[in-house]
Amino acid sequence: MSSIYRRDSVIVVVRPVDERCNLSCEYCNAAVHANSRAIMSRETLERIIVQASKPDYRFVQFVWHGGEPLLAGLDFYKAVLELQQQHFGGNFAAGRCENVIQTNGLLLSTNTLDFLEKGGFWIGTSIDGPDLSANRYRFQGRGAETVLKKTLDACRSVRARGLSLLTISVIHDANFYRAEEMYHFFCKLDDILAAQIRRSCGCFVKAFLEGLGLGVRNIQ
Numbered sequence: 246m247s248s249i250y251r252r253d254s255v256i257v258v259v260r261p262v263d264e265r266c267n268l269s270c271e272y273c274n275a276a277v278h279a280n281s282r283a284i285m286s287r288e289t290l291e292r293i294i295v296q297a298s299k300p301d302y303r304f305v306q307f308v309w310h311g312g313e314p315l316l317a318g319l320d321f322y323k324a325v326l327e328l329q330q331q332h333f334g335g336n337f338a339a340g341r342c343e344n345v346i347q348t349n350g351l352l353l354s355t356n357t358l359d360f361l362e363k364g365g366f367w368i369g370t371s372i373d374g375p376d377l378s379a380n381r382y383r384f385q386g387r388g389a390e391t392v393l394k395k396t397l398d399a400c401r402s403v404r405a406r407g408l409s410l411l412t413i414s415v416i417h418d419a420n421f422y423r424a425e426e427m428y429h430f431f432c433k434l435d436d437i438l439a440a441q442i443r444r445s446c447g448c449f450v451k452a453f454l455e456g457l458g459l460g461v462r463n464i465q
Contacts, residue, residue: 254304257297261285261309261317268313268349268392271382272415284317291328297342298332305333305342315352319360322346326364345369345411350399351392358402368403369411372396375430379420400434410434 264274265281297305307325325344333342346361347369353361361368373380375397377389384392403410412434414420420427 253302254306255297255302256306256308257293258308258310259285259290259293260311261290261314261321262312264312265316266311266313266349267316267351268383269385271385272417284321287324287328290321290324291332294325294328294332298329303341307342307344309344309346311347313349313352314346315348315357319357322360322364322366343367347371347411347413350396353399353402355402358406362406362408367411368408369413370396370400370403370434371413372400372434373414373417374420374423374427379423379427381419382415382417404434 262284263281329342345367350370373383377384377393380393400410412431414431
């Protein structure tokens, strides 16, 4: 994914279902859109891909975001691959563009993972730590433990296929003081994050956390 840092590269963030989501995290306003069923039209999708496929850019990364982007259904992402092949042509197969889908993991069924793996999608997931305490504002109310388990199981399923898993996390008052534990948790989930920290910014992360009195002792 290093190609995205080139000056002639671009990241295109697309929200096919806007902010609609199957979770209602306390720090998010997705619940406001819970009753929406709108999905981006094929016409709008094609306009985005056509614009991104212009020769101005040598590399394009599409990030499918939300809300929960998998609520758009697999037919939507089949159209994504079809239109990218059509408008990027041979450059699509040669790696001129790539797709990242940022999901909470709850819809990562075996069938969905099969499709995403075959289609060459990078998979990102959102989780705030290893347990309910760290996910206090994400998984709430009855069934929270089940939802956390489903998310962690989805992460393990991605890794079991030999795929790299990208992770994003909200740092808040219930997890920031667990810096070392969080660091090791995410390194186990996200080998790209681990490699980047070890290779390029380990000293910075270590100094930052130690400045907070929360130092990670073993960044290696």
